Amino acid sequence: MTSIPMPEEGTLTTKPVVDETNYLKSAYGIKSWLLTQDHKRIAIMYMIGIGIAFLLGGLFALAVRLELWTPTKTIVEAATYNKLFTLHGAIMTFLVLVPSIPAILGNFVLPMMLGAKDVAFPKLNLLSFYLWLLGAIGFVVVLFAGDLDTGWTFYAPYSIRTQTAVALAATGAFILGFSSILTGLNFMVTIHKMRAKTMGWFRMPLLLWGLYATSVIQIVATPVIGITVGMLFLEKLFHIGFFDPKLGGDPVLFEHFFWFYSHPVVYVMILPAMGVISEIITAMSRKHIFGYTFIAFSSIAIALFGFLVWGHHMFVSGQSSLMSTIFSLLTFSVSIPSAIKVFNWLATMYKGSISLAPPMLFAMGFLFLFGIGGLTGLFLGTLNTDVHLHDTYFIVAHFHYTMMGSALIGLIGGLFFYWPKIFGRMYSHLLGTISFILIFVGFNLTFIPQFLMGSMGMPRRYYNYPPEFQAYHQWSTVGSFVLAAGLFTALWCFIHSLFRGEKAPDNPWGAVTLDWKTSSPPHHHNFDIVPPVTDPYDMDDVYWDEESKGYISRSQQAALQELAAGVSGTQEKNS
Amino acid sequence: MLHALTSIVAQQGSGGYKWMPERASSYAAEVDWAFNFVFWISVFFFALIVILTVVFAIKYRRRPGVEADNSITHNTKLEVFWSVVPLGLVIVIFWFGFSGFVDMRTFPKDAMVVKVHAKMWSWSFEYPNGVESTTLHVPLGQKVKLRMDSSDVLHSFWVPAFRVKQDVVPGRYTYLWFEAIKTGTFRVLCTEYCGTGHSTMLSAVEVQSPEAFKAWMAEESSGKNLSPVERGKKVFSLKGCAGCHTVTKDRKKLVGPGLYGIFGHEVTLAGGKKVLADENYLRESILDPNAKVVNGFPPIMSLIPLKDKELDGVIEYLKSLKD
Numbered sequence A: 001m002t003s004i005p006m007p008e009e010g011t012l013t014t015k016p017v018v019d020e021t022n023y024l025k026s027a028y029g030i031k032s033w034l035l036t037q038d039h040k041r042i043a044i045m046y047m048i049g050i051g052i053a054f055l056l057g058g059l060f061a062l063a064v065r066l067e068l069w070t071p072t073k074t075i076v077e078a079a080t081y082n083k084l085f086t087l088h089g090a091i092m093t094f095l096v097l098v099p100s101i102p103a104i105l106g107n108f109v110l111p112m113m114l115g116a117k118d119v120a121f122p123k124l125n126l127l128s129f130y131l132w133l134l135g136a137i138g139f140v141v142v143l144f145a146g147d148l149d150t151g152w153t154f155y156a157p158y159s160i161r162t163q164t165a166v167a168l169a170a171t172g173a174f175i176l177g178f179s180s181i182l183t184g185l186n187f188m189v190t191i192h193k194m195r196a197k198t199m200g201w202f203r204m205p206l207l208l209w210g211l212y213a214t215s216v217i218q219i220v221a222t223p224v225i226g227i228t229v230g231m232l233f234l235e236k237l238f239h240i241g242f243f244d245p246k247l248g249g250d251p252v253l254f255e256h257f258f259w260f261y262s263h264p265v266v267y268v269m270i271l272p273a274m275g276v277i278s279e280i281i282t283a284m285s286r287k288h289i290f291g292y293t294f295i296a297f298s299s300i301a302i303a304l305f306g307f308l309v310w311g312h313h314m315f316v317s318g319q320s321s322l323m324s325t326i327f328s329l330l331t332f333s334v335s336i337p338s339a340i341k342v343f344n345w346l347a348t349m350y351k352g353s354i355s356l357a358p359p360m361l362f363a364m365g366f367l368f369l370f371g372i373g374g375l376t377g378l379f380l381g382t383l384n385t386d387v388h389l390h391d392t393y394f395i396v397a398h399f400h401y402t403m404m405g406s407a408l409i410g411l412i413g414g415l416f417f418y419w420p421k422i423f424g425r426m427y428s429h430l431l432g433t434i435s436f437i438l439i440f441v442g443f444n445l446t447f448i449p450q451f452l453m454g455s456m457g458m459p460r461r462y463y464n465y466p467p468e469f470q471a472y473h474q475w476s477t478v479g480s481f482v483l484a485a486g487l488f489t490a491l492w493c494f495i496h497s498l499f500r501g502e503k504a505p506d507n508p509w510g511a512v513t514l515d516w517k518t519s520s521p522p523h524h525h526n527f528d529i530v531p532p533v534t535d536p537y538d539m540d541d542v543y544w545d546e547e548s549k550g551y552i553s554r555s556q557q558a559a560l561q562e563l564a565a566g567v568s569g570t571q572e573k574n575s
Numbered sequence B: 001m002l003h004a005l006t007s008i009v010a011q012q013g014s015g016g017y018k019w020m021p022e023r024a025s026s027y028a029a030e031v032d033w034a035f036n037f038v039f040w041i042s043v044f045f046f047a048l049i050v051i052l053t054v055v056f057a058i059k060y061r062r063r064p065g066v067e068a069d070n071s072i073t074h075n076t077k078l079e080v081f082w083s084v085v086p087l088g089l090v091i092v093i094f095w096f097g098f099s100g101f102v103d104m105r106t107f108p109k110d111a112m113v114v115k116v117h118a119k120m121w122s123w124s125f126e127y128p129n130g131v132e133s134t135t136l137h138v139p140l141g142q143k144v145k146l147r148m149d150s151s152d153v154l155h156s157f158w159v160p161a162f163r164v165k166q167d168v169v170p171g172r173y174t175y176l177w178f179e180a181i182k183t184g185t186f187r188v189l190c191t192e193y194c195g196t197g198h199s200t201m202l203s204a205v206e207v208q209s210p211e212a213f214k215a216w217m218a219e220e221s222s223g224k225n226l227s228p229v230e231r232g233k234k235v236f237s238l239k240g241c242a243g244c245h246t247v248t249k250d251r252k253k254l255v256g257p258g259l260y261g262i263f264g265h266e267v268t269l270a271g272g273k274k275v276l277a278d279e280n281y282l283r284e285s286i287l288d289p290n291a292k293v294v295n296g297f298p299p300i301m302s303l304i305p306l307k308d309k310e311l312d313g314v315i316e317y318l319k320s321l322k323d
Helices: A030-034 A039-067 A078-097 A100-114 A122-145 A166-193 A206-238 A251-262 A264-284 A292-308 A321-349 A358-381 A383-389 A393-423 A429-456 A467-500 A554-574 B002-013 B028-059 B076-105 B210-222 B228-238 B279-287 B308-320
Strands: A542-545 A550-553 B112-119 B122-126 B136-139 B143-150 B155-159 B164-168 B174-179 B184-190 B202-208 B266-268 B274-276
Touching: A030 A039, A039 A078, A039 A100, A039 A122, A039 A393, A039 A467, A078 A122, A078 A166, A078 A393, A100 A122, A100 A166, A100 A206, A100 A264, A100 A393, A122 A166, A166 A206, A206 A251, A206 A264, A206 A292, A251 A264, A264 A292, A264 A321, A264 A358, A264 A393, A292 A321, A321 A358, A321 A383, A321 B028, A321 B076, A358 A383, A358 A393, A358 A429, A358 B028, A358 B076, A383 A429, A383 B028, A383 B076, A383 B164, A393 A429, A393 A467, A429 A467, A550 A554, B028 B076, B112 B136, B112 B155, B122 B136, B136 B210, B143 B155, B143 B164, B164 B174, B202 B210, B228 B308, B279 B308
Parallel strands: B112 B143, B136 B202
Antiparallel strands: A542 A550, B112 B122, B143 B174, B155 B164, B155 B184, B184 B202, B266 B274
């Protein structure tokens, strides 16, 4: 790496020093952030925004869990309870999980993984962020102005009859949809057009395959939710009669529209998480990923099959039995690529040299939680068991294992993995480990009781419940607070690192992908000189360097030496 | 809380934890069989994943001087193997679920048809001879087909002990059928979110011996000589008025105003206007619920069609609610 003189520590400077080799110091002032076109700074703005939304959604979840401490009223009235779980679901889905990994980690690493300076359309990227912010503000207004009590699913005709702010929330979801579409479009074009010259499709890191598959879903499915909430909006305002049977509409049509988007969107949450897990497991095991091609194509397969299974949300909705049968069969097809990934990750760990640093703990936690989330999906894809389990706490537990236990653990694991790259600081492994243990224990304590009570007969979205389920609810509530403690520990660990963390090496984990072959934090333009493209998992390319406490790439070093020799060669000729 | 945990553990000791409620319908056993089949397959794969994760994490933990074996990058045969085996398994799982589902969705010709009326937030049941009740009475061993409708939003009819569930959709009929194999009272719950009173939209199925059912039916259909107040009280309960209106002295507010002592008193309407709650006001509020809404309540009451005699009964009943 070229070295650029750094200001000595302790020197008093009246003006902050502009440092092009560090994107955090390449420009100063609030405008340099709010109007930035740097994908890395946009990623950090998303991180803060999504973090705040997550905190809000989490507080609603805790309020819901507190209310369920007793079978009747504990802290709030029924109407308030309905608003709490609606806002929890809507915020977590639309504001947190859908953007999460692509917007934060994807934005940060995607161009670097490709050896590019930025995404294809940096201004569009900034627009995506502001659309997200506008949508988020919309939801906050909903919160204070009218509330929302439809559940995050907005099912008609209840959503048409209710007095709450459905039209406003629909507008918010509509705007957020555009943010998602534009991000997907941006990523797709970037991956197609901006790979380093020698990077073929099969030399791309697996996270990029995950993000590419995600982009396909975002571009194809999101317009449908836009249309759906648009129709809901018009129905609410002008009583047109799409969905309300009183006006000649069909409520089941709304369910079809809704799930045509909302099922694929769970793959928008999980595919990038799977990509992150692929990166973490191979780097932390110091071993070449096992079965690159199968993992890459399984991402694409999940994205494609994911479009054909929405009807499994509707086995008891009144759709025809033949449709339900076809959807059940297709649903099982999605389980295969997921299974392939899990086996390939395990095979990657086989004969590895496994570090148990926080990112790997989260990756192993992912295997455990995704295992439960995926396998419990089998009960719900199976027709006759789903009839019993549909709309019970079994479902609630299942989708929290997949959406939170997997997608969100993937995000947190990914943050622990990329944190040194993003901020150039290491964090306390002890704090990271404690946060993992609390999150893992708290999560399972929250949701395992929900499986048990669900199959025994506890419906979801119940304010009052039969007293025999109280013990399960109480365990679940205790679990949710342990989980919250774990999440706050992780937050503390990150904040602590910013102020007290040791300086991070360029490549602390020994990953081979290009994003680790620049400084930590990266240059304003990502790379001084784009490193040579290698097999992204060829572990022989990197070796441990005791002096810098990090890994160094042989191919990159060789290229730099060659370049230096070339430069001095031309200098000699010139002289 | 601890007590419940010990009881869960105790259950585990005595023949395994029960995942499912008691079985009271003819196809409950089939559903439970499919559930257990999927359960043990899941246990196997989950154990495999967890054991391999833990064993590898320990056995191949990072040690100085020990390098990872980077000669292994893929093994197509192995990968095809672990793609095809799960594929075969899920096809088998699909088949069991499908055949069970076919049984649920194939309606017997000789079933007794009961009409189910769902609305926010109550259930009522109407038998072939016109008798109505708020809990579903069925004879043991008799195939029963439910024809369900909703007068407002989506609801869902669930009897956990029967393993049956079906959404009730406004604007169309939906159906389900079952044959009860056990006498007793079993819970009916609404499982499609339907607003403030969703979790109180409960009822029960009373499975009676054929003789007991006959006796109950005879009593229900004979007792026609009720006084108007008694008739009104019955209609009030059957039509689900109690889902939103209390009739107790404390005049507790639910979604709608409490009705105790309302007759003859002045009520304030939305907008501040005051009216006297006389017989005509009550009549109008039943026949055109959103014409004059009481201040502080949402205009969401749906029209409940009543026969003249029922309407008269309800008004007499409301008049009787006083000290």
